[in-house]
Every structure is written in C-alpha cells, then in structure tokens.
Amino acid sequence: MNTEKGNLSIHSENIFPIIKKWLYSDHDIFVRELISNGCDAITKLKKLEVMGETTLADDNVFKIEVIVDDKAGTLTFKDNGIGMTAEEVKQYINQIAFSGAEDFLSKYKDKANEDQIIGHFGLGFYSAFMVADQVQIDTLSFSEGAQAVRWMSDGSSEYEMSDGDRTERGTTITLTIGEDSKEFLNEYTVRSTIQKYCSLMPIDIFLMNPNKEEPKDENGEPKEPAEPTPLNDTHPLYLKKPNECTDEEYKEFYRKTFMDFKEPLFWIHLNMDYPFNLKGILYFPKLGNQFDTMEGQIKLYNNQVFVADNIKEVIPEFLLLLKGVLDCPDLPLNVSRSFLQNDGFVKKISSYITKKVADKLNSLYKNDKESYEKFWDDIHPFIKFGCLKDDKFFDKTKDIILYKTTTGDYVTLPEYLERNREKHENKVYYVTDESLQAQYVKIFKDHDMEAVIMNTTIDQPFISHMETKETETKFARIDADLTDTLKDEDDTSEEDNKQLVEEVQEIFRKALSNEQLNVSLENLKAEDISGMILLPEESRRMQDMSKMYGMFGMDNAMMPTNESLLLNKKNKLVKYIIDNKDHENTAIFCEQIYDLAMISHKQLAPEAMTKFIERSNKILQKLI
Numbered sequence: 001m002n003t004e005k006g007n008l009s010i011h012s013e014n015i016f017p018i019i020k021k022w023l024y025s026d027h028d029i030f031v032r033e034l035i036s037n038g039c040d041a042i043t044k045l046k047k048l049e050v051m052g053e054t055t056l057a058d059d060n061v062f063k064i065e066v067i068v069d070d071k072a073g074t075l076t077f078k079d080n081g082i083g084m085t086a087e088e089v090k091q092y093i094n095q096i097a098f099s100g101a102e103d104f105l106s107k108y109k110d111k112a113n114e115d116q117i118i119g120h121f122g123l124g125f126y127s128a129f130m131v132a133d134q135v136q137i138d139t140l141s142f143s144e145g146a147q148a149v150r151w152m153s154d155g156s157s158e159y160e161m162s163d164g165d166r167t168e169r170g171t172t173i174t175l176t177i178g179e180d181s182k183e184f185l186n187e188y189t190v191r192s193t194i195q196k197y198c199s200l201m202p203i204d205i206f207l208m209n210p211n212k213e214e215p216k217d218e219n220g221e222p223k224e225p226a227e228p229t230p231l232n233d234t235h236p237l238y239l240k241k242p243n244e245c246t247d248e249e250y251k252e253f254y255r256k257t258f259m260d261f262k263e264p265l266f267w268i269h270l271n272m273d274y275p276f277n278l279k280g281i282l283y284f285p286k287l288g289n290q291f292d293t294m295e296g297q298i299k300l301y302n303n304q305v306f307v308a309d310n311i312k313e314v315i316p317e318f319l320l321l322l323k324g325v326l327d328c329p330d331l332p333l334n335v336s337r338s339f340l341q342n343d344g345f346v347k348k349i350s351s352y353i354t355k356k357v358a359d360k361l362n363s364l365y366k367n368d369k370e371s372y373e374k375f376w377d378d379i380h381p382f383i384k385f386g387c388l389k390d391d392k393f394f395d396k397t398k399d400i401i402l403y404k405t406t407t408g409d410y411v412t413l414p415e416y417l418e419r420n421r422e423k424h425e426n427k428v429y430y431v432t433d434e435s436l437q438a439q440y441v442k443i444f445k446d447h448d449m450e451a452v453i454m455n456t457t458i459d460q461p462f463i464s465h466m467e468t469k470e471t472e473t474k475f476a477r478i479d480a481d482l483t484d485t486l487k488d489e490d491d492t493s494e495e496d497n498k499q500l501v502e503e504v505q506e507i508f509r510k511a512l513s514n515e516q517l518n519v520s521l522e523n524l525k526a527e528d529i530s531g532m533i534l535l536p537e538e539s540r541r542m543q544d545m546s547k548m549y550g551m552f553g554m555d556n557a558m559m560p561t562n563e564s565l566l567l568n569k570k571n572k573l574v575k576y577i578i579d580n581k582d583h584e585n586t587a588i589f590c591e592q593i594y595d596l597a598m599i600s601h602k603q604l605a606p607e608a609m610t611k612f613i614e615r616s617n618k619i620l621q622k623l624i
C-alpha cells in the first residue's frame with residue numbers, strides 16, 4: 001500500500017483541546033477504553049473460532065499487554081485479538097471512531113460537568129488523544145494473507161496510513177504521551193488506573209516496564225524473573241451461580257475488591273437474567289466503631305468494565321451505605337445522568353435491588369434470628385435510613401426492625417409494647433445516652449421497667465418517622481415525664497398539694513435565684529431519690545432541633561427550656577426542706593438537690609460544675 005494521507009471527518013480543528021479540557025477531571029479513562037477495545041477484539045476472535053471461521057494455534061494464549069516506557073515516552077496497548085485490515089482501519093478508525101467522537105462532543109460539550117455522561121461511555125479509541133501527542137496503530141488482521149497496517153495521527157485531524165511490520169495477529173496502539181500527561185509514564189499510576197477500571201475485565205492484562213532494573217540475587221547475578229501475573233480477575237465471583245460460591249470466596253472477593261480486612265457481616269448475591277441482566281454482590285459491612293461514618297461503596301460495571309462508583313441515579317441512595325459490585329450490561333450508560341434519573345428501566349433495576357435487600361433481611365430474621373440480632377447494631381442505621389428514604393422498603397422491613405432494650409435484649413415494636421402494656425400503654429421510652437441518663441435507667445430498672453436504646457444520629461428522624469406511620473404509638477425520652485408506675489399513693493388533697501408545691505417552689509426559686517424554675521412534688525416509690533429533672537418530649541425535640549440547625553442565628557439561651565424539677569415528697573432531704581424553710585442549711589440543700597438532678601439530666605455548664613464541686617466540698621467539711 002502506498003502511504004495514504006487523509007483528513008478525519010472532524011470539522012473543527014480545535015476539537016482536541018476542547019475535549020481534553022472538558023474531560024480533564026478523569027482523563028485516565030482512555031486506559032479503560034483502549035484495554036476494553038483489546039478485550040472486544042479478543043472476544044470477537046473467540047466467537048469466530050467457536051463458529052469455525054478460524055483456527056487458533058494450540059499454544060495460543062489470549063492476553064493484553066500494557067507497556068510503560070518512560071525513556072521512549074510511550075505507553076503501549078497490545079492485544080492478540082482479531083486485528084484490522086487496511087479497509088477496516090479506514091472504516092472503524094477513520095470513520096466510525098472519529099465520527100463517534102464528533103457525535104459525542106456535539107452532544108455533550110455544552111453540558112459541562114453537571115450533566116456529564118456516566119463514565120463517558122462511547123468515547124472509545126478517540127480518548128487516546130486526551131493524553132497523547134501522537135497515536136500509532138500497528139495491526140494485523142486474523143484473516144489469511146492479511147497485510148499489516150500502520151496508522152498514525154498527531155491529533156490534528158490528519159492521519160497517515162501505510163504498510164506496517166507487525167508479524168503477529170492483533171493490534172498495538174502506541175501513545176506518545178504529551179507534556180502535560182507525563183504521569184502516564186509512571187508505572188505506579190498506570191497500574192492503579194488499570195486496577196481501577198479493568199480489575200474485572202475478561203482477558204488477562206499484564207503490565208510491563210522495559211526500563212525496570214532486573215532483580216538481582218545475593219551474588220549480584222540477575223535473578224530468574226518471576227512469572228508475570230495478570231492485574232485482573234477475569235472471572236469475578238458474581239458471575240458464578242450463588243449455590244456454587246463458598247463463604248470463603250465471598251469474603252475473599254470482598255477483601256480484594258474493597259481492601260477492607262474487616263469481615264463483612266453477610267451478603268446478597270444478585271443474579272438476574274430476565275427482564276434485565278443484572279449480576280452482583282452486595283455486602284453489609286461491619287462498622288469499625290461507633291464513630292465510623294457509614295460510608296459504603298457500590299461499584300458499577302458494564303460487562304466487567306468499571307463505570308463509576310456510587311451512581312445514585314441507578315442505585316437507591318440508602319444502598320450506597322453498603323459495599324458491593326453491580327454489573328448491568330443493559331444500562332444505557334452513554335446517556336446523561338438526568339436521563340438515567342427519569343428512566344423507567346433504571347427505576348425497575350433500582351426497585352429490584354431494594355426488594356432483594358429487603359427479602360434477604362427478612363429471610364435472615366426468619367431463619368437465623370440469632371445472627372440477625374447479633375448484626376443489628378451494625379445494620380440498623382442502614383435499615384432505618386432505608387425506611388426514611390423509601391416507603392416500599394419501610395413496608396417490607398417494618399416488622400423486622402428491632403429495638404435494643406435496657407435489659408439487653410432485642411425486641412420488635414409490637415413485642416415491646418405488648419410486654420409493657422400494663423405499665424405504659426402505647427408509649428415507648430427511649431434512652432439517647434446511656435451514661436448520661438444512667439440515673440433514669442436505674443429508676444426504670446428498679447421498677448422492673450425497660451426503655452429502648454436510640455443513641456445514633458439516625459434515631460431521632462427515625463422516631464419522628466415511626467410516629468407518622470404508627471400514629472397510636474408515642475415515643476418519649478426516658479426523662480420526658482413520669483409514669484404512674486414510679487409513683488406511690490398520695491393521700492394529700494389536690495388543694496393542699498397545690499399549696500405545698502407553691503411553697504416549695506418559692507423556697508427553691510429563692511435559694512437558686514431563679515424565678516422561672518418550675519417545681520412539682522410527687523410521692524416516688526424510691527425514697528432515696530431527692531429530685532429529678534423532667535423535660536417534656538416536645539420541648540426537648542425543639543431544643544435538639546435548634547442545636548442542630550443553629551436556629552437561624554437564634555441564641556440557644558433564648559429558647560425556653562421548660563425543664564422542671566420534680567421533688568420526691570418521700571425523700572428525707574425534701575421533707576427536711578419543707579419542714580425547715582428558714583434553716584441556714586436549707587439553701588445549700590436546695591442548690592445541691594437541683595444540681596444532682598441536673599447532673600443526671602445533662603452535662604453541667606462549666607460555671608455550674610465549679611460551684612457544685614465547691615459546695616460538695618463545703619458539705620463534706622461540715623461532716624467532720
């Protein structure tokens with residue numbers, strides 16, 4: 001063939017700089033594009049062999065080699081696939097590849113980042129120019145008597161084609177890396193890029209570096225080179241049938257894929273062929289400690305080619321808290337994200353995944369309740385978040401939501417309500433901080449009562465959600481009010497009691513110099529409790545909200561607190577105060593009782609704490 005020069009069918013001379021800039025954020029995807037072209041070329045040849053169209057040598061081993069040569073300034077992708085004839089290069093590279101790129105650019109160039117297409121599928125061969133000043137193709141078609149072809153372009157929309165000298169079937173694509181993309185001449189960068197995009201591709205990928213010093217043995221002699229190992233796993237576990245996979249294999253796949261050496265709790269193997277093709281494994285990770293934010297990672301693949309992490313248009317948001325791999329060849333990934341969001345097919349996939357997750361949780365609850373309870377502390381934030389986000393998920397899981405009680409066991413809401421019906425009907429008492437509220441928990445325990453532990457960030461919105469769904473049931477924090485169970489009979493008449501309360505309130509207000517203080521009096525069964533702070537549930541929720549949102553600049557101190565001091569009429573100290581209003585010790589008793597009640601309600605402010613310590617010391621000294 002004579003050397004042929006031509007013009008690519010691209011209208012704008014400036015197309016390369018535009019696309020380079022536009023794709024700047026992840027221009028490493030050219031690695032994925034060129035390697036997956038190599039995989040396709042090999043897959044096509046395999047198919048031809050199956051069809052009897054060609055025979056392969058007995059020692060034929062399919063592979064893709066990536067060669068980083070920093071001295072020559074090149075990065076090379078070599079496959080032994082189907083190859084191309086001169087005609088095919090003209091058709092596929094000069095026309096299809098470039099017209100594809102032009103089409104891509106005209107569609108997306110104005111949309112900038114906010115509407116990027118998912119993972120830039122469809123960019124193909126052309127993406128090489130994002131990093132290369134020059135691209136050379138050397139290819140030899142599998143067809144008998146084919147002539148090798150060389151094609152070159154410097155990205156200026158002109159190309160040159162001539163006979164090539166490749167002697168083995170397949171294609172080599174050599175990129176002369178441009179000045180501002182030199183990182184792709186670094187073996188480590190190339191390796192991690194291949195691992196990012198190609199770790200599950202179906203053909204073995206090897207990385208070579210001809211400039212690497214040969215390893216030497218202790219005598220300084222060159223060592224026998226180690227057998228090269230591929231960078232990828234060509235048969236990812238999710239392709240196997242679930243009943244053929246062992247627990248160890250699932251754990252191993254998890255470790256390898258997420259570099260997480262904590263064992264996952266359990267997993268769901270998705271394997272669907274109809275009405276759409278979806279395979280994958282979702283793992284429920286173990287939370288490291290309570291401070292770990294739940295941050296999952298769902299890797300999306302298209303026929304074993306990595307697309308992107310955590311695409312919330314395809315995967316329901318709450319599932320992004322899990323870790324997993326999903327491979328869906330049917331997804332229309334070369335469209336914009338906003339299209340995906342509104343696509344009925346994508347919605348079906350997403351609700352299928354949600355259903356599978358709910359089914360798995362239900363079957364675990366039914367068939368292995370012991371493990372389910374054991375996992376609960378790790379999985380509950382995820383389930384609760386799912387309930388808040390997705391009504392269907394809530395409907396499917398509402399009966400298997402557990403509540404950890406202060407007695408240490410796990411119960412469902414109906415179970416809790418049933419076993420506490422006598423003491424407080426339709427009311428769930430909860431603890432948000434076990435150590436801070438220890439005093440209240442103790443009182444509950446002393447009276448054979450139980451509260452549930454709701455101590456994570458998700459619990460407050462979850463409680464509100466439950467109250468809208470289960471309108472009969474009310475939730476109250478353990479220090480919100482006093483149940484009748486804690487009170488003893490009181491034979492004081494209402495009128496007398498009212499008067500007494502007013503008197504005691506006056507004494508306390510004076511002692512504490514606090515005219516706003518609300519005091520109430522009850523006959524508590526536990527005599528040794530002098531006082532408790534009660535804060536109505538609604539007021540506390542308001543306070544919490546204002547703390548959370550900073551209440552639009554509103555000063556927290558301006559929020560009415562509505563806290564009230566409940567005094568125990570049966571307690572000796574309280575009795576003493578009532579009988580000795582004017583005694584010199586009365587004020588100090590009032591202050592101390594108030595602070596003690598406050599301490600088991602919330603943390604004292606620094607100033608109050610200092611006073612409390614000083615006063616406690618003074619009281620002790622009086623005992624000498």
Ligand SMILES: Nc1ncnc2c1ncn2[C@@H]1O[C@H](COP(=O)(O)OP(=O)(O)OP(=O)(O)O)[C@@H](O)[C@H]1O
Pocket residue numbers: 033037038040041079081082083084092093096097098100121122123124125126170171
């Ligand atoms: N390594 C290769 N071996 C054989 N043919 C190739 C190779 N690379 C590219 N081609 C041919 O060039 C064509 C265009 O490649 P390009 O990567 O631009 O698009 P594509 O692979 O068809 O689709 P996509 O845009 O999804 O990557 C391919 O369809 C294929 O026929």
